[in-house]
Amino acid sequence: MMDKSSLKPILIFACYACIFIIPTLGVFNLFDWDEINFAESTREMMQSNNFFQVQINYEPFHEKPPLFFWIQFISMKLFGVNAFAARFPNALLGFLTPLLLFKIGSNIKNNSFGLIWGITYLVGILPNLYFRTGIIDPYFNIFIFTSIFFYYKALFHNEKNNKYVLLCGLFSGLGLITKGPVALLILVLVAIFYYLFNRAFLKLKQLLIFSVVFVLTSLIWYGYELYNKGVWFIVEFVKYQIELFSEPVAGHEQPIYYHFLVVLFGCFPFSFFALKNSFKNSGSNLKFEGFMRILLWVVLILFTIVSTKIIHYSSLAYFPLSFLASIELYKLSQGKQISRVLKVSIISFGALISSFISILAYFVIYNKDFLIEIIDDNNVHIMLNQNINWHGWEWLIPLFLLVGSLVWLLKENIKVVYKLVFFMIMLGSFFSLSAYFIVPKAEQMTQGSAIRFYESISKEKKYLTTVGYKSYAHYFYGEIDELSSKDKLYNEKKRILKTVFNTTTLNDLTVAEKVTFNSRVVDWLVDGEVDRTVYFATKINRPIKQLKKSSNLKKIKSEGGFVFYKREIK
Numbered sequence: 001m002m003d004k005s006s007l008k009p010i011l012i013f014a015c016y017a018c019i020f021i022i023p024t025l026g027v028f029n030l031f032d033w034d035e036i037n038f039a040e041s042t043r044e045m046m047q048s049n050n051f052f053q054v055q056i057n058y059e060p061f062h063e064k065p066p067l068f069f070w071i072q073f074i075s076m077k078l079f080g081v082n083a084f085a086a087r088f089p090n091a092l093l094g095f096l097t098p099l100l101l102f103k104i105g106s107n108i109k110n111n112s113f114g115l116i117w118g119i120t121y122l123v124g125i126l127p128n129l130y131f132r133t134g135i136i137d138p139y140f141n142i143f144i145f146t147s148i149f150f151y152y153k154a155l156f157h158n159e160k161n162n163k164y165v166l167l168c169g170l171f172s173g174l175g176l177i178t179k180g181p182v183a184l185l186i187l188v189l190v191a192i193f194y195y196l197f198n199r200a201f202l203k204l205k206q207l208l209i210f211s212v213v214f215v216l217t218s219l220i221w222y223g224y225e226l227y228n229k230g231v232w233f234i235v236e237f238v239k240y241q242i243e244l245f246s247e248p249v250a251g252h253e254q255p256i257y258y259h260f261l262v263v264l265f266g267c268f269p270f271s272f273f274a275l276k277n278s279f280k281n282s283g284s285n286l287k288f289e290g291f292m293r294i295l296l297w298v299v300l301i302l303f304t305i306v307s308t309k310i311i312h313y314s315s316l317a318y319f320p321l322s323f324l325a326s327i328e329l330y331k332l333s334q335g336k337q338i339s340r341v342l343k344v345s346i347i348s349f350g351a352l353i354s355s356f357i358s359i360l361a362y363f364v365i366y367n368k369d370f371l372i373e374i375i376d377d378n379n380v381h382i383m384l385n386q387n388i389n390w391h392g393w394e395w396l397i398p399l400f401l402l403v404g405s406l407v408w409l410l411k412e413n414i415k416v417v418y419k420l421v422f423f424m425i426m427l428g429s430f431f432s433l434s435a436y437f438i439v440p441k442a443e444q445m446t447q448g449s450a451i452r453f454y455e456s457i458s459k460e461k462k463y464l465t466t467v468g469y470k471s472y473a474h475y476f477y478g479e480i481d482e483l484s485s486k487d488k489l490y491n492e493k494k495r496i497l498k499t500v501f502n503t504t505t506l507n508d509l510t511v512a513e514k515v516t517f518n519s520r521v522v523d524w525l526v527d528g529e530v531d532r533t534v535y536f537a538t539k540i541n542r543p544i545k546q547l548k549k550s551s552n553l554k555k556i557k558s559e560g561g562f563v564f565y566k567r568e569i570k
Contacts, residue, residue, distance in 0.1 A: 009118055022091050024432050024436070025088060026083045029083055030134060035087075040475045042086070044056070046076060051070065060506070067178045068140075068178055075089050100146070112417075116333065123270060123423045124266070137312045140316075143174045143178055145295075147183075151191060152287070153168075155202065165213075169214040170214075173216070185302070194290060194291060197290065258309045259304055259317075260304075263300065263318070273342070278297075278324055291320075292323045351405065365390045365395060371384060386444070386560055388445060390441065397437065404422065449561070453564055454473060454474050458479040464480060488529065492524050496524075500520065526552060535567075536565040536566075537564050540562065540563055
């Protein structure tokens with residue numbers, strides 16, 4: 001039978017997911033890069049029936065292992081190939097993650113603390129946002145965090161059957177086949193630093209059990225690929241991971257303090273409650289607090305070292321940060337008074353965020369000429385100059401964040417849990433209303449024209465490519481099919497690889513060589529003997545002389561910052 005103490009959290013988290021998360025999943029299109037990138041890999045998995053090799057444009061995609069794509073595959077089988085299905089797996093975590101935190105919090109302290117922790121995680125802006133996306137990180141994060149929790153249990157609650165060690169190995173292995181070696185790296189670093197500070201480590205027998213389970217779990221994919229393809233795919237995978245560490249990939253270069261700001265502002269309001277405990281012991285007498293503080297700094301420092309800096313890379317830090325915040329919030333629930341400084345900080349920052357978004361939205365709706373005048377960016381000018389039908393009141397939506405912040409000014413006798421739930425509802429209302437009334441218009445301003453064009457030709461047998469910029473949208477929304485030996489483009493790619501690079505596979509090419517290869521393919525699509533209609537997409541601010549001057553091409557559309565060309569079969 002269900003534990004009655006768990007019923008309240010289950011109802012709270014289930015209602016929140018069903019009211020504020022799931023209904024918004026398919027309201028607007030997937031956004032380029034990561035969302036469409038991953039959804040396209042899953043679509044190609046469905047088309048090719050190749051479940052062990054992650055692909056993009058039906059070519060090996062060495063950045064990620066396949067576990068998340070398997071989960072997304074199930075979703076697309078149930079709901080179709082669309083934005084809703086791509087995001088639904090993470091929406092499930094919008095219910096399961098806070099419930100897990102409730103269970104862990106109840107285990108290490110009590111139900112009240114567990115409930116506060118679960119809700120606290122949901123009131124963070126970025127943690128809440130990621131449950132509405134189709135990116136990998138929420139699954140990777142929950143696997144690694146769970147493995148660290150079971151490492152803690154194995155360290156201090158030694159069971160004869162070593163079930164905690166088994167579970168630690170299982171979840172860390174799942175993390176490995178979700179996002180790669182960084183899963184093991186984070187766990188090892190946390191274990192090492194905890195040992196250095198506390199002189200506590202697994203016994204040799206426990207380490208052996210962990211290693212066996214970890215390896216067996218990871219072999220679900222790594223073993224299969226190694227057996228079928230040999231060591232080359234491991235080499236390619238590791239090469240990319242090293243590239244991430246050593247140099248900014250795809251232009252994702254940010255200042256050294258980037259992730260610290262992301263975590264501080266992106267996890268508002270609970271990041272403010274966690275600040276003090278992030279640097280010193282709170283006095284909670286919870287051994288798990290030490291693990292959480294170490295995990296927080298391991299994640300922040302590790303991804304600060306990594307040259308490629310993307311906003312969700314540090315999202316694993318949301319777990320320890322929300323835990324450290326929950327310690328303070330639990331103290332408040334027991335009668336401690338919130339400091340004037342903290343109260344003013346929460347209200348001020350909530351007002352700052354909501355006011356900034358509101359003012360920006362107001363100018364976009366009513367005075368975009370002002371923004372065009374002060375922002376020296378042609379891309380922004382193109383977006384703002386599009387004819388968007390605003391209702392006129394959308395700028396009021398961000399004020400829900402301000403209302404949620406002002407709750408902390410209410411009478412002190414209002415329970416902390418009620419305040420958290422109220423802020424959670426305000427944040428959910430902000431995201432839901434934004435999903436219906438703001439994001440679709442923003443999506444129309446940024447990529448809408450291109451996606452509408454790709455959808456209009458999706459059922460045609462064609463070749464379709466972008467020129468002058470990189471995108472995954474044309475693959476997914478254009479429904480690009482897999483080439484066969486009967487297609488001239490397939491054979492032309494083989495010819496280029498053989499004659500220019502003396503190889504038979506793209507796997508042997510360097511990054512620079514792949515650029516050359518893609519350029520040769522575009523040349524052929526423009527001037528070669530094609531057997532399908534060819535479509536080209538480029539951007540107005542990146543005019544391609546090759547496309548403009550070619551007598552084979554006809555400019556068929558220019559809209560929303562994009563230009564589209566067509567080549568008919570002669």
